[in-house]
Amino acid sequence: MLRRLLVITVPLLVALVAALGIPLASAVVQRETQTTYLDRLSDASRFAALGESALQSDRLEALSQEIQRYDTLYDIPVALVSADKRILLASRQGFDPSNDPEVTKSLNTALNGGVRPEPEYTGWPWRTGPMVVVEPVGRDSEVVAAVVTISQTRGLRTEVLRQWGLMALAGLAPMLAVVAAAWPMSRWVLRPVGRLDEATAAVAAGNLDVRADEVGGPQELRRLARSFNTMVDVVGKALNRQKAFVADASHQLRNPLASLRLAVDNLEPHVDGELAREAHQIAVEEAEEMGRVLDTLLAATRLDSARQTEPVEIDQLLATHRAAWQALASRSGVTLKIDVPAGLTMQEPPGGLGSVLDELVSNAIRLANATEVTITGEHGELHVVDNGDGLSAEERELALQRFWRATKHQNIAGTGMGLAICAELIESAGGTLTLHDADPGLDVKVALSASRNGTSA
Numbered sequence: 001m002l003r004r005l006l007v008i009t010v011p012l013l014v015a016l017v018a019a020l021g022i023p024l025a026s027a028v029v030q031r032e033t034q035t036t037y038l039d040r041l042s043d044a045s046r047f048a049a050l051g052e053s054a055l056q057s058d059r060l061e062a063l064s065q066e067i068q069r070y071d072t073l074y075d076i077p078v079a080l081v082s083a084d085k086r087i088l089l090a091s092r093q094g095f096d097p098s099n100d101p102e103v104t105k106s107l108n109t110a111l112n113g114g115v116r117p118e119p120e121y122t123g124w125p126w127r128t129g130p131m132v133v134v135e136p137v138g139r140d141s142e143v144v145a146a147v148v149t150i151s152q153t154r155g156l157r158t159e160v161l162r163q164w165g166l167m168a169l170a171g172l173a174p175m176l177a178v179v180a181a182a183w184p185m186s187r188w189v190l191r192p193v194g195r196l197d198e199a200t201a202a203v204a205a206g207n208l209d210v211r212a213d214e215v216g217g218p219q220e221l222r223r224l225a226r227s228f229n230t231m232v233d234v235v236g237k238a239l240n241r242q243k244a245f246v247a248d249a250s251h252q253l254r255n256p257l258a259s260l261r262l263a264v265d266n267l268e269p270h271v272d273g274e275l276a277r278e279a280h281q282i283a284v285e286e287a288e289e290m291g292r293v294l295d296t297l298l299a300a301t302r303l304d305s306a307r308q309t310e311p312v313e314i315d316q317l318l319a320t321h322r323a324a325w326q327a328l329a330s331r332s333g334v335t336l337k338i339d340v341p342a343g344l345t346m347q348e349p350p351g352g353l354g355s356v357l358d359e360l361v362s363n364a365i366r367l368a369n370a371t372e373v374t375i376t377g378e379h380g381e382l383h384v385v386d387n388g389d390g391l392s393a394e395e396r397e398l399a400l401q402r403f404w405r406a407t408k409h410q411n412i413a414g415t416g417m418g419l420a421i422c423a424e425l426i427e428s429a430g431g432t433l434t435l436h437d438a439d440p441g442l443d444v445k446v447a448l449s450a451s452r453n454g455t456s457a
Contacts, residue, residue, distance in 0.1 A: 009182055017171045028163045033123040036131065036156050040149055041116075043070065044078075044135035047147045051080050051089075051137045055144055060089055067091040079148045080137070083111050088145060097148045103132055107146055110136040114143040123156045125164075131156070192217030196225055199232075208236035253290075261287040312348035314340055314377060321354050325361050329373065332365050340377035347449040349429035356425055356433075359418045360384040360444050367406075370441060380447060387441040396435040396442075 047067060054063045060080075067078040071091035080089040085098050085107060097103040102120065109117040114136050121131045130150045137145040195213045202210040211232065212225035264283045271280045318338060329336040346353065357375070361384060364373045368388030376383045391399060391406065398404045402420040423433040431448035 009186075010179060013175055013178060017175055021167060021171050024167060025164055028167070029123050029160055032156055032160050032163070033119075033121065036123065036151070036153075037119050037121075037133065040076070040131060040133045040151050041135065043076075044133045044147045044149050047078060047080070047149075048135040048137045051145060051147055055088075055137065064089050076149055076151045081107060081111075081146050081148055083144055085111070097132075097150055100132075103134070103148060103150070106132060106134040107148070110134045110146040111143055114139050121153065123153060123160055125157045125161050127153070127157070129153070188216070189218060189221070192221040192225060196221075196228060199228065203232055208232060208239070257287065257290055261291075310348050311345050312353055314344040314346060314382070315342055317354050317357070318375075321357060324358070325365075328362065329365055334365050334370060335372045336361075336365075337372065337374040340375065340382070344377055344379070346380070346382070347429050347431070349425040349431070349448070353446075353448075356422045356446065357382070357384070359422050360446075363419065364388070364442070364444070368442060380449065382446040382448075384444045384446075385438050385441060387438070390437060390440055390442045391435065393437075396437075399435055400433070 047063070047070075050063050050066065054060045063080070067080075067089060068091050071077055076091075077095045077097075078089075078091040079087055079095055079097050081098060082088050085104075087096055087098070090096070098107060106117040106120075109115055116136060117134055119131065119133065121127070121129065131153055133149045133151070135147045136143045137147060192213050195216075199210045199212040212228045214222055214225045214229065216222075217225075261284070264280065264287055268280060271277050318340060322338065325336055349356065361373065361375070364370060364384055364386040368386040368390070370386035370388030373384065373386045376385065395406055399406070400420055400423045402417055404420075419433075426433040426446055426448065429448055431446065434445050434447075436443040436445060
């Protein structure tokens with residue numbers, strides 16, 4: 001989060017500096033260009049005034065010496081061009097500016113209209129061309145010649161770059177200061193957020209003892225951390241009270257239930273008649289059913305506190321449970337088949353994947369009215385499939401709810417909790433338990449994160 005915040009903040013800061021710096025940089029270029037142009041224009045205007053006097057008196061020697069000294073001193077060639085574009089004077093031998101198309105255009109403007117042409121050069125550092133200044137000699141229709149100076153602009157461009165560098169340093173220093181301040185400030189603000197995120201993940205994993213940091217960070221985040229801790233306290237106390245109530249109620253009911261079962265068993269020698277024996281048997285079965293309900297409630301209570309998952313090798317799990325499944329299937333006259341590829345590894349839910357498969361296989365053998373139960377597996381999935389009566393689409397939707405039992409299974413021992421608990425166990429491991437039509441029969445599909453040869457999928 002800190003990197004993302006800086007990635008957003010720093011480009012915005014750079015954009016702000018650029019938005020201010022680009023107009024300033026342009027103003028520097030315009031200012032330096034204008035300063036250089038005015039300096040060259042002043043020199044050209046002086047030469048034009050001298051040239052007008054020299055042409056009127058037909059004495060050009062002094063002007064020729066003047067422009068040569070100027071060229072020698074400043075390395076700026078100067079030429080006096082007549083109205084018919086002949087070179088009257090030049091500061092260096094062979095200098096003929098009229099060969100340059102840009103100079104020719106400016107000369108036409110100056111000689112034909114008597115107007116000083118606007119400079120076309122702007123001192124951007126990447127422009128390497130010279131600055132051309134043309135000053136007419138005379139005015140309006142009395143223009144008799146023009147003075148042309150061609151200045152190299154290396155000094156101008158160097159000065160622009162120097163001032164740009166100073167501006168960049170002036171802008172970079174506060175930007176770096178802001179970035180340097182933003183780093184610890186962002187860490188100070190985001191550190192409590194990170195700790196709160198860690199605490200939230202720990203609570204989601206079932207650890208209700210973790211607490212968020214209430215000391216560091218801004219006041220708003222400290223208040224949020226206190227509210228979070230208060231919420232965790234409230235939720236933890238509520239869950240503890242709920243689990244304690246279920247556990248206490250289950251344990252407290254065991255003694256009177258055991259006494260009731262003992263009393264019912266003791267009544268057996270005193271029961272006469274077919275109806276009485278039938279009623280006595282019903283009482284025994286109901287007492288047993290109550291015992292199973294209490295056991296299931298305790299199992300559901302333990303489920304609420306189980307959150308961690310671990311990988312388990314399916315080969316080893318099947319080897320451990322296969323004998324019990326085969327014995328149960330043999331007693332019920334059901335054929336059990338297991339077709340799971342070797343080397344399959346899956347994430348084991350809290351309470352063990354074996355207990356889930358025990359429940360699914362037991363349900364398939366006891367409740368499905370099947371002749372064959374098959375356990376198959378593939379990457380990330382296990383299937384317990386029977387060829388029995390199956391369930392309708394509506395029944396498959398209801399079957400994962402606690403205490404639900406199909407009408408045809410009402411006279412078979414069970415609590416209606418086993419399949420629901422299995423589904424919750426699988427979901428707690430990040431998987432799913434779903435029911436599908438096997439045509440005929442039922443296909444119970446368990447999908448979990450899986451790997452082969454120890455490599456996560």
